[in-house]
Amino acid sequence: MSGVLGDHGIPVRNAWYLLLYAWDLAAFAGGTRAAVEEAPSLLGLLARVLVDATGRLLQRRLAHRHQPRVELVRGIRGRIDFTHTLAGLQLQAGRTTCRFSALTLDTPPNRVLRATLARLADDPRLAPAVPGPLAVLRADLRAQVRAMEGVPLVAVSAQDFSRLQLGRNDEAYILPLSICRLVYDLRMPTEAAGDHAVHALLRDEVHFRRLFERFVRNFWRTHATAYDVRCETLQWHDELESAYVPTMTTDITLTERAAPHRRVVVDTKFARHTLVRSLHGPLRFRTENLYQLYTYLRTQEHRSQAHRDAGGLLLYPTTEREVEEAMRVQGHTIRVATVDLSASWPDVEARLMAVLARVFPD
Template sequence: MTCPPSEVGHIGRIPVRNLWLLMLYASELFRQIDEDKIFVEENPDDIPDLVAEILIRQVERRLKRNLTFGYRTREAECSRVRGRIIHLATERRRLLDKGRVACRFEELTVDTPRNRYVRAALERLSAIVHRPGLARQCRSLAASLQLMGVTGEKPDRSKVSVERFGRHDVHDRPMVVAAHLAFDLALPTETFGSKLLCVPDREIHWIRRLYEKGVAGFYDVVLSRLGWHVTAGKTLSWPIESKTSGMARILPSMRTDIILDHPAQGRRIVIDTKFNEILASGWYRAETLRSGFLYQIYAYLRSQEDTDGQLAQHASGLLLHPSVDEMIDEAVVIQGHEIRFATVDLGGTAQEIRKQLLGMCG
């Protein structure tokens, strides 16, 4: 059963379709899709269908060239020695009297964690795509993989993520990237049935990370073509002049979410994404900016003034929050650095989200 676009709900106040859009931006797949597929930004409801098309195409290509095999460890009673003898089992079962021996050996198999992961992704996508034909293709390919011997349980994502790609299996990479995104897309719909889902702490943490990675991925793809250099998750060094022996152990590190550099224009924007309300209750006023975030972005800017020439000396900062009830876009210049406080409406249309994100560096 596929999910009609009109029935896809919300997590908190955010439409699931906009979470799908952030997932696409955060994914390596966004950097790989054809230019003519970028239209999917205008209709995020089609993102599961796009991912299904890409995964189907990649799996079909692998089937034409044969799936990548791998080794797995097996234990069996053999009529001749294979690999290493399991002496205890051989003696306990008196296998030598029967002309057999217990062995532990490696064998080639198509039932690898990677192939099982892809088969499970096809099965998962078949439940969330909107076009019945795509759902049938996903189920058919999953069944084909099972008939070929890919029968094991879906492995943990972490087990697949740590695998390295060599020259012999580099063509598996696009397939695995699409499978990762397929499971991401399915996350918000796993509790499908309630139109408005609550947001427990674990989901808040997940959405916060998605928000950060989605904004970084969007800027990386869109701004890189316009002369910007995009860096995500960079650790900054404190300009330490001296320190006591135990300070290194307890001094907090500085890690930025996103840095946008445009060398030709001499511009640097240090962005910190915050997944909470931009304003809080103050001691002497009804609303105020969160002081801790202001101190944080101020430290990022001032501490790096002597590191990168003009880019660092005139860098600006941006604290980017999702909007709650109202849009805010205010700025202040402190000791030569502009610090901007802005919101992006994750409840808006995809075109509005894109326009707002681009406007932050205009």
Template sequence: MEIPIANIYYLLCYAWEALEEKDTLADVGALDSTDLLGLFARVLTNGTRRLLRRGLDRGYLPCEGEIAGVRGKLLTTPTLRRDLLRRARAVCAWDELEYDTLPNRILKSTFQRLRDEATLDERSRAGVHDVLRWLAPVQPLDLHARHFRRVQLHRNNRIYALLLHVCEFIHEHWLPSEQGGGRRFRDFVRERLSALFEKFVFEFYRHELPAKEGWKVSAPTFGWQVTEANADADALLPRMATDVCLARPGRAIILDTKFYTEALKANAYGSAKLSAANFYQLFTYLRQRAHMPGWEQAEGVLLYPRTLRDFDAKFTTQGHRVRALTLDLSRPWQDIHAALLSIALPASTEGPTVSPMSRGSSQRMRS
């Protein structure tokens, strides 16, 4: 499956809840890089230049040392031990307003990795070198996953959010080189695309469905509706975890995302069929949820990314409308947007259908 670089970027921005910045940090339509790392280098470069124009975020960092006079907290024991007071000096602890905040250090460390990446195109590399010169006052880190978990953003530095998501993504995909002697960036693997697809669909509906029309978007987990159960059943029965639930007065939808290399597989007679397990799972969700007010006749949707062919199967069973369809992630973004909305909004059902299009000259990545 081929997915344009621009669409990967949009999927990530929805999944990261960073929609406000997505168009200001990268003109994906004009991007001349054909790889994801080139896109991320451009996003980081443009975003950090904006930060530099605004002024890098600074924070108070703890300092301790011997100084002339007294500043902050006087550390009595080391001051007396060194007999510093006779020379009007003291050992003190104080807070210094510095650029060495954790977000800035993560940014610089990521730029240093990009600088050393041999596959980066020349234009992106020049931008990386330019930004690194401006980040000279910031000390780099030996980056680990724990550094990203420690970041705390607030209203005044929310501009860092998308940039740090990009840094974390690069860090997670920066793996030892197969040739040895260093590390290199690795593009998406299918398992990560599956998780991204699920998160994207949830955040898309959470952001795009109009709350003023009463839509609520959730991903609840719930247990089985049983009449009686012993202790082992209570302990061992798995809970059901939905991907996306869409609800408004008079309508409810349980949507399950499935990211497979091939959505259709041949049965014993050679006919292409959808996975029975997918339907059993979805129907179980529908029946177990049906006891709740408003969910008695909930609809079920299985959403697959398009691979070899498109399909849109619709049927009704036991009072539940069920639909299995594909979403072509190789299409222009506006068509993807309209196709997803058409699942939930009746006014959009006559809009663009999800079907193959000419590949054109879009820049793509392969998974």
């Protein structure tokens, strides 16, 4: 059984699928299912999937690159560097200094992979207390570090990730390098209880809200093909045309591809509690969240009938109370819904598709 992510109550397997969709790598979900079900922690899951993905790379042969070299060789290889060859009287010994291009495993992606595998192999958070899956994992990590012996083992930095460039033939590197980047971001241990990697990943509302936003947008983009799914930049309808009027960007805008091209603006939020209570008052929707969505809808009414009839959705992740409510405000239907991320993953997927069906009723 998969573990649970600290006080967030999100199972490890669900966190993994959230990450895959957020990275736009949902196509890899099926190939990682066995590792997901056995993982006791998110960091352990990342390490196991990285081991498996790197193993496939090693079977296919790691990517090489041509690197210019200048060496003293017997005979001739490439172009002769006559200045150094003649100055050293090397011809008499049958040797020349030559400039040539040689294939090498010393590439930025391979350096990142080997450094991350080595880091995980020595990470105390993956230290096995007794013989078992963690001991096997650590042995597999160290074996792959040895298998990449032709790649220099050097420390990597954030700049190394920003400089990574993959070609059309490097698709197999996409998933492992995405994991390496996340492992780098989770490199600092924490004293918090539970899954340390998840506490680092979800350490504040901003990080988690952005992860949830990208997950929902890419999930619907993958599975709700009848709709155009994107984030959208909106302009205020300013009749005076002030140069200082700001723009607004939606988290998600859903538009029917077929007529009448109905629209729904989705705002994803993260809060410990979807409903709030004022002092001695009843539970209410969060006012500030409604104001923002209301502004997105009302400021675009001049553009078309579809904009005047557009709906809105506030979508919250939760592991507690499910909410499904609707209100009608000045011609716009606004819904407030939650997705229980502690449920089984099939239930999470079904819930998202059910919410979509409600905001676009037949």
